[in-house]
Amino acid sequence: MRQSICSQQRPINSNVLHPLLELEDVIRRYIKCKDIIILTIYEVSDQVHLGGIVAISNPLLAFTLIKRLQLEWRNVVYSEEATENTQAFKDDYEKIEEKLPKAEDLEGAARGLMRLQDVYDLSTKGLVKGQFLQATRDGVSTVYRPSISITLSADDSFQIGKIAYDKGDYYHSVIWLEEAVSLFRKKLRIWNVEDEGSLEEALDHIAFSHYMVSGNTRHALSFSEELLQIDSNNRRVARNVLKYEKILAEASYTEPNNLEPRRPNETHLLTRKTYESLCQTLGSQPKHYQNSNLYCSYETNLSPHLILQPMKREILSQKPDVILYHNFISEAEGQKIKQLASPWLQRSVVASGENQAAVDYRISKSAWLKETVDPLIEKLDQRITHLTGLNVHQPYAEYLQVVNYGIGGHYEPHFDHATSPNSPLYRMKSGNRVATFMIYLSAVEAGGSTAFIYANFSVPVVKNAALFWWNLHRNGQGNKDTLHAGCPVLVGDKWVIRQSTNNWVPTYY
Numbered sequence: 001m002r003q004s005i006c007s008q009q010r011p012i013n014s015n016v017l018h019p020l021l022e023l024e025d026v027i028r029r030y031i032k033c034k035d036i037i038i039l040t041i042y043e044v045s046d047q048v049h050l051g052g053i054v055a056i057s058n059p060l061l062a063f064t065l066i067k068r069l070q071l072e073w074r075n076v077v078y079s080e081e082a083t084e085n086t087q088a089f090k091d092d093y094e095k096i097e098e099k100l101p102k103a104e105d106l107e108g109a110a111r112g113l114m115r116l117q118d119v120y121d122l123s124t125k126g127l128v129k130g131q132f133l134q135a136t137r138d139g140v141s142t143v144y145r146p147s148i149s150i151t152l153s154a155d156d157s158f159q160i161g162k163i164a165y166d167k168g169d170y171y172h173s174v175i176w177l178e179e180a181v182s183l184f185r186k187k188l189r190i191w192n193v194e195d196e197g198s199l200e201e202a203l204d205h206i207a208f209s210h211y212m213v214s215g216n217t218r219h220a221l222s223f224s225e226e227l228l229q230i231d232s233n234n235r236r237v238a239r240n241v242l243k244y245e246k247i248l249a250e251a252s253y254t255e256p257n258n259l260e261p262r263r264p265n266e267t268h269l270l271t272r273k274t275y276e277s278l279c280q281t282l283g284s285q286p287k288h289y290q291n292s293n294l295y296c297s298y299e300t301n302l303s304p305h306l307i308l309q310p311m312k313r314e315i316l317s318q319k320p321d322v323i324l325y326h327n328f329i330s331e332a333e334g335q336k337i338k339q340l341a342s343p344w345l346q347r348s349v350v351a352s353g354e355n356q357a358a359v360d361y362r363i364s365k366s367a368w369l370k371e372t373v374d375p376l377i378e379k380l381d382q383r384i385t386h387l388t389g390l391n392v393h394q395p396y397a398e399y400l401q402v403v404n405y406g407i408g409g410h411y412e413p414h415f416d417h418a419t420s421p422n423s424p425l426y427r428m429k430s431g432n433r434v435a436t437f438m439i440y441l442s443a444v445e446a447g448g449s450t451a452f453i454y455a456n457f458s459v460p461v462v463k464n465a466a467l468f469w470w471n472l473h474r475n476g477q478g479n480k481d482t483l484h485a486g487c488p489v490l491v492g493d494k495w496v497i498r499q500s501t502n503n504w505v506p507t508y509y
């Protein structure tokens, strides 16, 4: 016997769960609807309740949950099977539909999953089975072991492949549709009302993807032939079969040298290889015992405010200077900052020429907190000043920025200082960013480290610690060694506060 939904303990504090809780209310009232509807909500509830909030940090659960709420629920509610006695249910569903994840959320979740798969070199077959496996020279290694295993269905794999396909990303469509085809084949034409895809759809899309990604006409032909056997009246597919046969029969046809689909470098990142290996490992920086200049100490910066409670300082690197201050913020302060920022979070933007824009290479949400919002902000500002000697008030600095990276959220390699005179920083006459002070407000379960690309090391997320580095040399020139990145969050929810100080020069100088 399943436990009643109403008696189950509700999880708290997760953005993704709000619409689910409302759905539960609707469902409770129409619990006598078709079994399939009840099953779907039970399934989601079970998964969520079993692992609580921890489980929702699993990217596979996040994707399947968003897919259920965005796509599968709609398919069930508007299905023929659900038409009897469900008009009232439909009305309620339409009332809350606005709050449910949108198609763009589903696309974002799928693309986040593909990003994680690329950066952490995860096997697609493993992901489908709920495992986070990475190919190594000696076999496979487990990158992360989830507390509950979420397997992906044929339709889940189809949906990820289809999202890649619609973007013209045939590399990912091939690898995900391969899984979808093999799972749909095993289902022997059993169709679920909530499903969007089918074996026919998957064969159709994979045939064209193979043709597009590596000119693999033989694969395109064999998938099209399989489809034609199932759907013999499909004239379009029959024409495709003829087309592929003709190409292969041409005297001038030569098999492409490399039929392995090649991964696209969408953001044209030159340092991608180093960046990804730093996200997977922690790099090869010397250890403290190998370099006596990298040591831990208590720091007061000669400030009377820190004499009684010095800060635990760990020097991580000297080229560039990077320092980690442990326990910089308390648990309660971190919680409070997250609460203050939450209502104001919006998609993060970056300087793009003279403007600001949302870009694929930075995926997170952020909010700016002025000192007037709460006395805690001023308290933190002062603590930063006591420790670093830097003035962190306007116009010598920006406002505190709180950043939240969800699953797959990242910030590809970049400099915090402006490298072009057209940067908005110069237009505001605030000077360039001298230093960055970044506080980790949360731990993550896997991924999310801060990677210093040229310096070849990465810093794992240490909850409540603060990372500090100088972006500029003493002469005001940008320090190229500071190229750094926020690796994608594999499992968890990463929160940071960042503060950049400027070398603002008053105009009367």
Ligand SMILES: O=C(O)CCC(=O)C(=O)O
Binding pocket: 403, 411, 416, 448, 449, 450, 451, 484, 485, 486, 487, 496, 498
């Ligand atoms: O999140 C991180 O680890 C790095 C963030 C970062 O580089 C930035 O916000 O400028």
Ligand SMILES: [Fe+2]
Binding pocket: 414, 415, 416, 484
């Ligand atoms: Fe940065």
